[in-house]
Amino acid sequence: MHTSLKRKLLWGTGSAVVALMTVLPAIAEAQDSEKSEEIIVTARRRAEDIQKVPAGITAFGAAQLAQRQIQTDEDLQVSVPGLTIRTVEGSNQIFYSLRGQTVDGFSGTATAVVPYVNDVQFNSAGAASFFDLESVQVLKGPQGTLFGRNATGGAILFNTTAPRDEFGGYMEARVGNYGYVEGTGALNIPIVKDKVAFRVAFDIADRRGYQENLYDGKKLGEMENRYGRGSLALTPNDRLKNVTVFQYGHSGGSSAVPVGYSIYSRDANGVAPKAPDGSTLVTSAADFYSPATFNFLFGAGGWDRFLAGNPGILASQPNAQTLGLAGFLASRETQPFWSAASVVDGAHNQTNYFTTNTTTYELSDNVTLKNIIGYFYDRSVDVAGETGVPYGIQYTANLATGDYGNYYGTKGFSEEFQVQGKALNDALNYIVGAFYQHSSRHTYYPQYYFSALPLAPGLGVNNDNIGRTTNYAIFAQATYDLSSKLLDGLSVTGGVRYSWEESKLLQLQRDSAFSNLPEQKVKFNKPSWEAGLQYQVTPEILTYVKGRGSWRGGGLSDSGPHRNASFSAIPPGNVFQPETVTDVEAGLKYGGQVFNRPAHLNVDLYRTWINGTQRSEFPNYQGAQIAVTINLPKATVQGIEIDGTIKPTEWLTLGASGAVTEATFVTASVLVLGNVFTFGPWADVPKYSGTLYTQIELPMAPEWGSLTLRADLYAQSAQYFSNNNATILPGTRLPSYKLLNGKLDWHDIKGSNVSIGLFARNITNEKYYSGGLAQGAGFGVNAANVGRPRMFGAQIRYEF
Secondary structure (H helix, E strand, C coil), rough: CCCHHHHHHHHHHHHHHHHHHHHHHHHHHHHCCCCCCCCCCCCCCCCCCCCCCCCCCCEEEHHHHHHHHCCCCHHHHHCCCCCEEEEECCCCCEEEECCCCCCCCCCCCCCEEEEEEEEECCCCCCCEEEECCEEEEEEECCCCCCCCCCCCEEEEEECCCCCCCEEEEEEEEEEEECCCEEEEEEEEEEEEEECCCEEEEEEEEHHHHCEECCCCCCCCCHHHHHHHHEEEECCCCCEEEEEEEEEEEEEEEEEEEEEEEECCHHHHHHHCCCCCCCCCCCCCCHCCCCCHHHHHHHHHCHHHHHHCCCCHHHHCCCCCCHHHHHCCCCCCCCCCCCCECCCCCCCCEEEEEEEEEEEEEEECCCCEEEEEEEEEEEEEEECCCCCCCCCEEEEECCHHHHHHHHEEEEEEEEEEEEEEECCCCEEEEEEEEEEEEEEEEEEEEEEEECCCCCEEEEEEEEEEEEEEEEEEEEEEEEEEEEECCCCCCCEEEEEEEEEEEEEEEEECCCCCCCCCCCCEEEEEEEEEEEEEEEEEEEEEEEEEEEEEEEECCCEECCCCCCCEEEEEEEECCCECCEEEEEEEEEEEEEEECCEEEEEEEEEEEEEEEEEEEEEEEEEEECCCCCCCEEEEEEEEEEEEEEEEEEEEEEEEEEEEEEEEEEECCCCCCCECEEEEEEEECCCCCCCCEEEEEEEEEECCCCHHEEEEEEEEEECCEEEEEECCCCCCCCCCCCCCCEEEEEEEEEECHHHHEEEEEEEEECCCCCCEEEEECCCCCCCCCEEECCCCCCEEEEEEEEEE
């Protein structure tokens, strides 16, 4: 789509929003008192109706999470316009992408979309399991003033269900295809009436693998989850409340691994292919893993001896005898979509736990003190066939040292104190506070390159380091109601936060590629801010415009050369600078009646300016491929997000949501270790995405309970898994796809507390990709991750 047409689309949509603003008040005034469903969010650190908050937010309560089958990170994408959940090395390594903001793999940068559990930032290297949650809220755009460490893309708030002053709970069991079995439940116990309550919850799930590894016949994508949580609420008096939550989890099984997606190889005349910009593409892997090369290096019959020592190659690539790696894609076309050709087993082992403690004290009717303490720990070891082909181009293991799997361990502690209050006859709502966080990460990446075993060993390289980050911040934000001063329903919001960050990196001595280097340290400090006007036109209609500025800290690339090392490039080596973001957002929220029926419509228009965009690049350094984080000077992201529902009858609900996102590298070229890299198109962001859904209350006598059928159809346009597709990494464009999900629930069967249901995801068994790992610039091979196939089953729930 041409830029002029895109601008017309955005401005045309904006004009439509203005038109709606003039029409909806008249519609609203003609309606009766029936209201649309109220959803409470905490985007401004206090409980509010989502329709009264001047910001782009998508939120779900416990019932909506169940209806929409939101049980994992990936499930969120279907229901949140503009959110992309992408996988990198396998199905258990996921990253959020929102409004064009994300984090590249192996970058060492802070995430742009920050997850929180009970207002405490939680860093995890893998996919999460959602159970016994009270709500999930997705806040869009920069969140630098009110939430923890700065976030330039957004924040996702997971709130666990708090203990209540009544005895009760539930048990739920699910079974499905691929041997899926899951049990989850919760028990709420009031220990001392109105004073002490305890809640315990658990989730246990198993599923067989859905991806067949043709290399060794094993199944990949297995799930083995074990999670438990305990929550204790203390309410000594009416003004003081303390809630402590502790959760432990373990995830095992295996990841679905990437599959070979594009390979750069020479033609019949030995000529290497060209990139779109005319440069010659890397063909090292295809050149090496070929009959001609092995017969030259190891004598006549060398290729046959190599294949005999690696029988999995022919098992997963029948034409390997004559074509070698260059023929893999042709062979792949004849194989099942949900199959792999991986030399490693995709083993996944993750353990994590966290604890949060929240104390709230009402100092007076107008002033509340709040203190939030959090600690998290996450450890994962993952093995992945990173190139997706049956050759030892790159292992997540070092066969020379016996180390197996990429290790990623994080832990952190945070403390936040807030003062919330009202003043000036309740016209002023304010919050001031201070924040501290210390976190550390230990990464150990054993690598083995270009194995020719059993004929010759490959090259073993390890990367072993510890990074530590400390963050301090003070913040204040206030909203002042101008109704009595200027215009009824008009208010103004202003906020500021100032943060100081210090990052350290220590390369350890265990066979590390960058060992024997002194500890590095960098410091950064910057402000974040927000300013906006919001106008409550009628009780049903809110309009707003706001501007925000935020940043995410700079740091040190853990697998890049030390800034004091000698290399042929400009300094500062592995040091990268902060990324700063400024955005403008305008929105309309309507929640009321359309032709006497409940409805809501939320529309957000935004434009974001980014300076120092943090991206990973994989140049060659001293004969090995490394990952370094660089700063691109300028980029922009603009778009529109729409979410709406209407209930035309008592038994029917219709809904739609969607996003148009246009992300551009304004300054696309940068010097990395003496080489110029040019970026574009923007990765991990489909230009168009959206969901249509319907929910039907099927006819049934009231004494038999209620029967509900829901269907969701999600679709998105193509997206890239490399930021260099137009130059050195062509073949990294993933096609568009659509997913159809459905759920049938029979609640309160014959007046009992028993409910049963049927569910299905990807009903049409759509073949699609969920992300990838682009290593074509180093090896000439790019790999992509397959999405989940059709999964279906049944569930039964008992509440007491």
